[in-house]
Amino acid sequence: MKYIFGPVPSRRLCRSLGVDLIPYKHCSFDCIYCQLGATVHKRAERQQFVETGEVIAELESALPCVEADYVTLSGSGEPTLCLGIGELIEGIKELTEIPVAVLTNSSLMSCAEVRKELLGADLVIPSVDAATQDVFERINRPCSGLRIEDILCGLEEFSYEYSGKLWIEVMMVRDINDSDDEIDKIASALTRIRCEKIQLNTVERPPAESFARALTQGALEKARRRFDDRAELIVASGIYQDADGSFHSPAGAGLGAPGIEADCGRVLELLKRRPCTVRDIAEGLDLNINEAAKFVGILKGEGLICAIRREGRAYFFANDGN
Ligand code: SF4
Structure with a gap:
């Protein structure tokens, strides 16, 4: 997209x-x-x-x-x-x-x-x-x-x-x-x-x-x-x-709520637009928090995203050029 x-x-x-x-x-x-x-x-x-x-x-x-x-x-x-x-x-x-x-x-x-x-x-x-x-x-x-x-x-x-x-x-x-x-x-x-x-x-x-x-x-x-x-x-x-x-609280945004299927590409698209915590990703893409963490781990391992800590929370964002 x-x-x-x-x-x-x-x-x-x-x-x-x-x-x-x-x-x-x-x-x-x-x-x-x-x-x-x-x-x-x-x-x-x-x-x-x-x-x-x-x-x-x-x-x-x-x-x-x-x-x-x-x-x-x-x-x-x-x-x-x-x-x-x-x-x-x-x-x-x-x-x-x-x-x-x-x-x-x-x-x-x-x-x-x-x-x-x-x-x-x-x-x-x-x-x-x-x-x-x-x-x-x-x-x-x-x-x-x-x-x-x-x-x-x-x-x-x-x-x-x-x-x-x-x-x-x-x-x-x-x-x-x-x-x-x-x-x-x-x-x-x-x-x-x-x-x-x-x-x-x-x-x-x-x-x-x-x-x-x-x-x-x-x-x-x-x-x-x-x-x-x-x-x-x-x-x-x-x-x-x-x-x-x-x-x-946002309607239907609970962790693990049933919803659309997500993949690493969608997580990456999201992180290109805004830095997010794993919880943000889970809530935004209707993922279980463990799934969101898994996709973040894969993208990080591929060098496509990196992290910054702010006030005790880790925010992930896409590297330049991704
Ligand atoms: S927050 Fe960023 S995108 Fe929004 S108006 Fe300010 S500079 Fe522009």
Whole structure:
């Protein structure tokens, strides 16, 4: 498969069948916390990266073999850089009843054409990590000319134009955007935006820069209290906590749950897109944890993947060129 990967375990989207529209790390940002590493092609110009018909044909053959809670446009860069994303969303909707989600860094939300193309999605998750230009530049390292105030205005407009679900993600990074002042400014900016949820996240997977460090659970909780009651905390291990304090786990993502057959190739495809623990692989591909560990051992033995430890957990990722 050239464009489709997963399903991958997702804390919010449960089993998310990924559609990768963008060549590796073409992005308008170079976020210090990016799990994919440094941005290789930093750009804010849109381009026709894929043929819609080819992506639809791949999905048509993949969908009967997978169980997914969302078809998610995300992957190796910023999906809204892809011209024709609206046409693709329409094509997927004609193919399946599985809801379509788009993860975006929001950078092109000031562009009316991009907003219009996203209207057909069932769920859009834009990220907003800053409310001031200085913090925006330090955390997201955007292409020159991108201004956070324009992005926030675009998001505000989109929130009134769009009738699907809108969840805003805020990635909190220690000593970068976690001051009371910046949090209050982000919280205040988001009051202008009509969204269902504000999801506070922190660095969990190995980041592009070692200085991008996670907030403690206590600091995240303290930050959440500075937002309005739409805010919720996303915590590790596939469990998320709602604003009312209740915890939820991904439906059907239990270890050993019956599901699709996996092989080393599928595990490798997953690890090309994101670093994962053995548990992530097991949950995302519906494998018993021992099977997942076995495939990881084989791929590691073949030199196709390697591991990095972070906060006591081993994350596996594909070596360059695989
Ligand atoms: S985290 Fe997303 S927006 Fe940021 S550099 Fe990585 S791919 Fe781009």
